[in-house]
Amino acid sequence: MINVAIVDDHKILTEGLRSLIAESTIATVVGVAHSAAECRLSLGFWKPDVLLLDVGLPDISGLDFCKEIKEQFPEISVLALTTHNEYAIVRQMLDNGASGYLIKNAMADEVMAGIEAVAAGETFLCHEVDLLMKRPAEKNIWLSPRERELLLLISEGLTNTEIAEQIFLSPETIRGYRKNLLLKLGAKNTAVLVKMAIEQKLI
Amino acid sequence: MINVAIVDDHKILTEGLRSLIAESTIATVVGVAHSAAECRLSLGFWKPDVLLLDVGLPDISGLDFCKEIKEQFPEISVLALTTHNEYAIVRQMLDNGASGYLIKNAMADEVMAGIEAVAAGETFLCHEVDLLMKRPAEKNIWLSPRERELLLLISEGLTNTEIAEQIFLSPETIRGYRKNLLLKLGAKNTAVLVKMAIEQKLI
DNA sequence: CGGCCTTACCCCCAAAAGGGGGTTTTTATT
DNA sequence: AATAAAAACCCCCTTTTGGGGGTAAGGCCG
Known part of the structure; x- marks a missing residue:
């Protein structure tokens, strides 16, 4: 039993x-x-x-x-x-x-x-x-811990400069992450990025 | 019965x-x-x-x-x-x-x-x-049908100009709605607006 | 009939995001 | 030891957003 x-x-x-x-x-x-x-x-x-x-x-x-x-x-x-x-x-x-x-x-x-x-x-x-x-890999998006962290901060409405200050990085680095997130998720802009992040439970 | x-x-x-x-x-x-x-x-x-x-x-x-x-x-x-x-x-x-x-x-x-x-x-x-x-009214946000429509289009990543073209209004009008939505939901920017819209099931 | 809300419109200007191109270093994993 | 991925950084330029001010017609309801 x-x-x-x-x-x-x-x-x-x-x-x-x-x-x-x-x-x-x-x-x-x-x-x-x-x-x-x-x-x-x-x-x-x-x-x-x-x-x-x-x-x-x-x-x-x-x-x-x-x-x-x-x-x-x-x-x-x-x-x-x-x-x-x-x-x-x-x-x-x-x-x-x-x-x-x-x-x-x-x-x-x-x-x-x-x-x-x-x-x-x-x-x-x-x-x-x-x-x-078992779906093709491009449909199953997976992010690194750092990317998930950035995604969370973006969804909380922080600007690149604010994020940079908070995690002690250059604003240019944050821009890089943001661009990469848009690319990885295939999002047109922040609005879609946040929507997808929530829908796919990435944050 | x-x-x-x-x-x-x-x-x-x-x-x-x-x-x-x-x-x-x-x-x-x-x-x-x-x-x-x-x-x-x-x-x-x-x-x-x-x-x-x-x-x-x-x-x-x-x-x-x-x-x-x-x-x-x-x-x-x-x-x-x-x-x-x-x-x-x-x-x-x-x-x-x-x-x-x-x-x-x-x-x-x-x-x-x-x-x-x-x-x-x-x-x-x-x-x-x-x-x-029974919560105080300010916690229970309610939007007009038009506002919900705009919120949906914003969350789909359309820019003010694109929304204006789609629903045949002036881009300045869309800006007005957008500003009002930010104010009503108390959102700092589009990212937070979209997050709140989804969380509160407004769209 | 006088508020009040919704819908729709307008201007100026600063801040932020996005598109394009890059480089380097560290850290896993084989 | 080789390679791949993640993490961090940089510049140019355009588009979009956001903050601040407004105006005005039409509908609803008490």
């Missing part, structure tokens, strides 16, 4: 999952939390094999929480269960130690297949996410 | 709702659809009293779909059930004829209370949304 814990703030969804897993013969729910804080308190006690983790938690980012869990409990397999099917989110989640990724509109049988696979130490991506990760 | 239909692409969530309602004594589920298209085919046949409607449908916006339903079946009470708790979305949903608004992290008992209230012809807002709607 696979021990499963769930962290998601959508109470209706956790109830749905709970009964779905309860009806199966391969897994059992050992705990449910509705926030990262609540989960931290009980995780050591629950000792799950698999943790179903939502990215959009109310208190901290699921990305950071996944990292935290894998550091403290490397033996737990994290299976992300979210509404996002953006490349940047999936990639960061896997980089942070997640073993699998399901999107919430997946079928019930994909959830069970995912639980079984990650419990056995395999990596599991649901169909839609699998397709996403 | 209240007849309830559900439209939501998150299959796990619809299953959770189905069992939640099935366990109650006041309502029964007469149908479930996972897209607007699927719902259109069956709605006349199901004849529900209450329709639980997700805003984030895969095919069309739940906002438009709500309007469509209320035009064709004004006797059905629409209860929005979504992840968004942005003023602009709630307001448009209610303007389009919805009788109530629940966010997905609401408790199970709020869902049942909502179904009961809207079936009785009342308006129902879950606790969090109720607080949101």
